Amino acid sequence: MVARTHKSQLSDPFSVVLQPPPNETPAERQQRVELEQEQKRVSDQIDDELRKERADRKKRSKREVKVLLLGQAESGKSTVLKNFRLKYAPTQWKAELRSWRAVIQLNLIQNVLTILDLMQDHLAVLDSPPASAAPPPQSPYGRVSIDSTLSDISVATGGRSPADIVLTQKHRVLNLRLSPLREVGDDLRRRLGASDPEFTFANGSDGAMNGVLDDYGPQRKSSREFGVRGWIGALGLQSNGSKKSDEPMPVDEATEILATLRDDIISLWEDTDVRDLLKVKSLRIEDRPGFFLSDTARITNRTYVPSDNDVVRARLRTLGVQEWRIRLEQSSETYVFPGDSFGSEWVIYDVGGSRSMRHAWLPYFDAVNAIIFLAPISCFDERLAEDPSVNRLEDTLLLWRAIVSSSLLKKTTLIVFLNKCDLLKRKLQSGVQVNKYMISFGNRDNEVGVVVKYLKDKFKDIIRADASEPRTTYLYATSVTDTKATAATLNIVRDGIIREHLKHAEFV
Numbered sequence: 001m002v003a004r005t006h007k008s009q010l011s012d013p014f015s016v017v018l019q020p021p022p023n024e025t026p027a028e029r030q031q032r033v034e035l036e037q038e039q040k041r042v043s044d045q046i047d048d049e050l051r052k053e054r055a056d057r058k059k060r061s062k063r064e065v066k067v068l069l070l071g072q073a074e075s076g077k078s079t080v081l082k083n084f085r086l087k088y089a090p091t092q093w094k095a096e097l098r099s100w101r102a103v104i105q106l107n108l109i110q111n112v113l114t115i116l117d118l119m120q121d122h123l124a125v126l127d128s129p130p131a132s133a134a135p136p137p138q139s140p141y142g143r144v145s146i147d148s149t150l151s152d153i154s155v156a157t158g159g160r161s162p163a164d165i166v167l168t169q170k171h172r173v174l175n176l177r178l179s180p181l182r183e184v185g186d187d188l189r190r191r192l193g194a195s196d197p198e199f200t201f202a203n204g205s206d207g208a209m210n211g212v213l214d215d216y217g218p219q220r221k222s223s224r225e226f227g228v229r230g231w232i233g234a235l236g237l238q239s240n241g242s243k244k245s246d247e248p249m250p251v252d253e254a255t256e257i258l259a260t261l262r263d264d265i266i267s268l269w270e271d272t273d274v275r276d277l278l279k280v281k282s283l284r285i286e287d288r289p290g291f292f293l294s295d296t297a298r299i300t301n302r303t304y305v306p307s308d309n310d311v312v313r314a315r316l317r318t319l320g321v322q323e324w325r326i327r328l329e330q331s332s333e334t335y336v337f338p339g340d341s342f343g344s345e346w347v348i349y350d351v352g353g354s355r356s357m358r359h360a361w362l363p364y365f366d367a368v369n370a371i372i373f374l375a376p377i378s379c380f381d382e383r384l385a386e387d388p389s390v391n392r393l394e395d396t397l398l399l400w401r402a403i404v405s406s407s408l409l410k411k412t413t414l415i416v417f418l419n420k421c422d423l424l425k426r427k428l429q430s431g432v433q434v435n436k437y438m439i440s441f442g443n444r445d446n447e448v449g450v451v452v453k454y455l456k457d458k459f460k461d462i463i464r465a466d467a468s469e470p471r472t473t474y475l476y477a478t479s480v481t482d483t484k485a486t487a488a489t490l491n492i493v494r495d496g497i498i499r500e501h502l503k504h505a506e507f508v
């Protein structure tokens with residue numbers, strides 16, 4: 001029997017191409033039909049998966065809150081992210097704590113090396129022949145006169161000048177015994193950077209160090225700041241932030257050497273001449289990020305596991321942009337919006353804040369619900385590491401102006417954290433006068449509450465002057481290393497962002 005061919009089939013070139021071969025045997029036909037069925041099954045499966053993925057994406061975007069953390073280097077962006085994860089994803093956070101050991105060890109080593117560098121410079125001056133006809137010292141470690149250009153500082157440090165600081169044989173021995181830490185520091189950096197093909201030391205011109213170290217250090221290798229492109233790789237985490245395994249942590253070489261040098265580190269930090277040297281050099285190392293010398297006994301323990309607070313205080317510079325997807329955990333204290341409602345999942349973008357990295361911020365501007373802007377207000381007397389001619393507070397205000405005047409951010413909720421209030425308080429108590437650096441501060445009281453209020457008004461003034469339309473901005477005074485207080489602030493921020501979103505959604 002000859003198969004009848006429909007007229008329209010003849011006119012359709014596809015139907016001709018798709019026709020079975022004319023002399024097909026029943027076995028060939030069977031094989032062809034089976035193959036076609038299999039191909040259809042695979043094709044349907046792919047369609048299903050694509051449909052599901054689209055639906056998932058749509059569902060996810062309905063529940064996702066996207067937040068961009070902005071601010072200059074060392075303003076506290078990554079620290080806010082840590083607080084967020086500690087509060088809303090505690091299971092992952094706990095699993096991750098141990099991975100921070102190497103970062104904290106590196107921070108501690110950095111503290112020691114800062115002091116060793118300072119001591120070495122001082123010893124070099126002691127060892128060099130006196131420039132003037134001053135009498136030579138009685139003994140190699142006796143009182144030696146060195147050139148002092150810091151008379152103004154010596155007034156502020158109880159009348160002592162560098163010339164009065166005597167380093168003895170004890171200091172030389174400590175310097176020698178602690179020198180293996182340079183190698184250990186390099187090893188830790190290599191280990192943390194191993195997963196990052198672009199792993200770098202921040203160089204002197206783009207480090208995130210403030211002006212206090214300018215005197216003697218940013219170019220020195222031991223003083224350079226270390227950064228990674230992602231914690232996930234550096235800490236050996238999976239992309240959702242949890243650790244690959246929960247095997248016991250090995251006592252590695254760094255841990256062993258630190259344990260051996262524990263007493264020397266403690267004796268270096270407790271030495272009164274070392275403290276005086278830091279003072280006359282105006283080096284407030286205890287106010288620097290990643291300061292752990294007061295915790296040496298605990299951290300150098302072979303079984304040391306970092307605490308929440310250690311991790312929040314640890315310093316690891318961010319390079320580039322890191323995306324964190326956080327599904328909020330329900331807990332007795334944390335009310336999470338149920339199921340798939342808006343606010344049950346957060347995507348947080350944590351960016352590197354130094355000037356050379358700011359170009360990477362822009363692509364995220366039109367994709368986020370809110371920006372949390374970190375303004376480290378204790379930095380009113382510090383300079384940018386990447387451009388020492390720029391005051392850090394000035395840079396922060398310029399950044400803020402750029403954000404409020406950006407047309408891409410017209411609909412974005414803006415939140416400001418006037419951060420590092422604890423350091424501001426300490427600085428003011430130590431006698432630093434705000435009006436010396438900010439003339440417009442005038443004769444107001446040099447007191448933390450007054451400074452915070454003054455700066456809050458400054459941020460609001462910029463909004464009034466530069467925003468294209470009136471907008472609500474939320475300003476909070478924070479010290480984000482205080483996890484308890486920050487948890488309360490984050491709750492308010494979280495609810496505020498969700499409320500703003502719902503308010504806008506009603507008008508859509």
Ligand SMILES: Nc1nc2c(ncn2[C@@H]2O[C@H](COP(=O)(O)OP(=O)(O)OP(=O)(O)O)[C@@H](O)[C@H]2O)c(=O)[nH]1
Binds near residue numbers: 075288352421478
């Ligand atoms: N005392 C104190 N330290 C803070 C505060 N906020 C942040 N820090 C510390 O400052 C250091 C820098 O904070 P990060 O969160 O790493 O700064 P960042 O803005 O992410 O910096 P980049 O990654 O370089 O852009 C860390 O060691 C923090 O622990 C604060 O309010 N008070």
Ligand SMILES: [Mg+2]
Binds near residue numbers: 077078316
């Ligand atoms: Mg960071």
